[in-house]
Amino acid sequence: PHTPTRSTRDYQQLDAAHHIHAFVDQKALNAEGPRVMVRGEGLHLWDNDGKRYLDGMSGLWCTNLGYGRKDLAAAASRQLEQLPYYNMFFHTTHPAVVELSEQLFSLLPSHYSHAVYTNSGSEANEVLIRTVRRYWQILGKPQKKVMIGRWNGYHGSTLASTALGGMKFMHEMGGLIPDIAHIDEPYWFAAGGELSPAEFGRRCALQLEEKILELGAENVAAFIAEPFQGAGGMIFPPQSYWPEIQRICRQYDVLLCADEVIGGFGRTGEWFAHQHFGFQPDTLSIAKGLTSGYIPMGGLVLSKRIAEVLVEQGGVYAHGLTYSGHPVAAAVAIANIKALRDEGVVERVKVDTGPYLQQCLREVFAGHPLIGEIQGSGLVAALQFSEDPASRKRFANETDLTWRCRSIGFDNGLIIRATGGRMIMAPALVATRTDLDELVSKTKLAVDQTA
Numbered sequence: 001p002h003t004p005t006r007s008t009r010d011y012q013q014l015d016a017a018h019h020i021h022a023f024v025d026q027k028a029l030n031a032e033g034p035r036v037m038v039r040g041e042g043l044h045l046w047d048n049d050g051k052r053y054l055d056g057m058s059g060l061w062c063t064n065l066g067y068g069r070k071d072l073a074a075a076a077s078r079q080l081e082q083l084p085y086y087n088m089f090f091h092t093t094h095p096a097v098v099e100l101s102e103q104l105f106s107l108l109p110s111h112y113s114h115a116v117y118t119n120s121g122s123e124a125n126e127v128l129i130r131t132v133r134r135y136w137q138i139l140g141k142p143q144k145k146v147m148i149g150r151w152n153g154y155h156g157s158t159l160a161s162t163a164l165g166g167m168k169f170m171h172e173m174g175g176l177i178p179d180i181a182h183i184d185e186p187y188w189f190a191a192g193g194e195l196s197p198a199e200f201g202r203r204c205a206l207q208l209e210e211k212i213l214e215l216g217a218e219n220v221a222a223f224i225a226e227p228f229q230g231a232g233g234m235i236f237p238p239q240s241y242w243p244e245i246q247r248i249c250r251q252y253d254v255l256l257c258a259d260e261v262i263g264g265f266g267r268t269g270e271w272f273a274h275q276h277f278g279f280q281p282d283t284l285s286i287a288k289g290l291t292s293g294y295i296p297m298g299g300l301v302l303s304k305r306i307a308e309v310l311v312e313q314g315g316v317y318a319h320g321l322t323y324s325g326h327p328v329a330a331a332v333a334i335a336n337i338k339a340l341r342d343e344g345v346v347e348r349v350k351v352d353t354g355p356y357l358q359q360c361l362r363e364v365f366a367g368h369p370l371i372g373e374i375q376g377s378g379l380v381a382a383l384q385f386s387e388d389p390a391s392r393k394r395f396a397n398e399t400d401l402t403w404r405c406r407s408i409g410f411d412n413g414l415i416i417r418a419t420g421g422r423m424i425m426a427p428a429l430v431a432t433r434t435d436l437d438e439l440v441s442k443t444k445l446a447v448d449q450t451a
């Protein structure tokens, strides 16, 4: 139990006085007052007034093991006492980061061999851009430096990761970096038209080929995308999409980079989301589920093809962050990976709780007058609001509707996310069937009350 030390109003006033929040209209937030979260256990959170919430979003898609894990807290505490900090700058290393790599690469297919550690997903993608460009430089192709991303993709909030992403409202803040291009997202429901999902997926992928030919393959370094789009609306591409993207990347010698910041560490029921879609990226950007969000950590995983060039021919790798491979974060990541594996968490998502959630959502929402599409796999899912599901007609005010749905949920003790016309859920991977029943029934209530 939490004993409040200040009133909620006090916290809100102090917060409003000093804190700029992420992705909100600060003035509107100050008028409303943010909810003050004070405690978590499993899938549930409590606010400062004792109200209980089912967290259907794992925080920000990151608390894969749920809240309140004593093993993760103990791992951090042990490491803090033994060696709270050291770095890998000048010919040193430490056991926590070495053993983290051992654990990480035991999960990954054998064509991945090295990682660069960071503190976040944004940084992982910053490192990606520099590393990919360095790779082509070493191979004598310094002009091969354009990165292609997707409109509405999300790769972070720092300068280069914002440019790489395709969120136009973020681009409007300005200052982007050059040598970045975008293609459309594979969002079949929103595209409308007569194409089947399979044909639409192929057409979207062919845009990559057109863009490479327009820019010249000799200038294109890499294509980056989330295996399924997260912040852009939890959009699963048609099955035809990824095989075609992979073919194009191989044909034009363009590196294929998967942003696994959301999809990694079990979300779809596979360890990594690219495994769900059956393609083989050259790099993986990771963060969030690496530590179940208990402490900041991210990384860039490299295939042997890239690592060998960097290591054998590259000389000095001119990059480093003070907190790369931080011992405390590494110790938490090790405990997290062990728990996900030894407790069979990812396996359970694949064979039990994942199929259960997907089936419940389809039973409850198939044919619902407001819902036009249900997508997802494992413990991630989206519900698409639609004015006329049969013709895939979207509501003109879909963002108002989904935000209303979200706030009805909040009032009823449910946290799910509203993005464009879609409601998104991504509960912790330790969710039981009882937790998932609560998630689905509270979501149904919120959707029904939205109309």
Ligand code: PLP
Pocket: 060, 119, 120, 121, 122, 123, 125, 154, 155, 156, 157, 226, 230, 231, 259, 260, 261, 262, 287, 288, 298
């Ligand atoms: N990449 C993806 C796919 C993400 O969803 C996010 C964050 O939501 C990021 C990168 C950025 O990660 P971070 O917020 O840790 O910088």
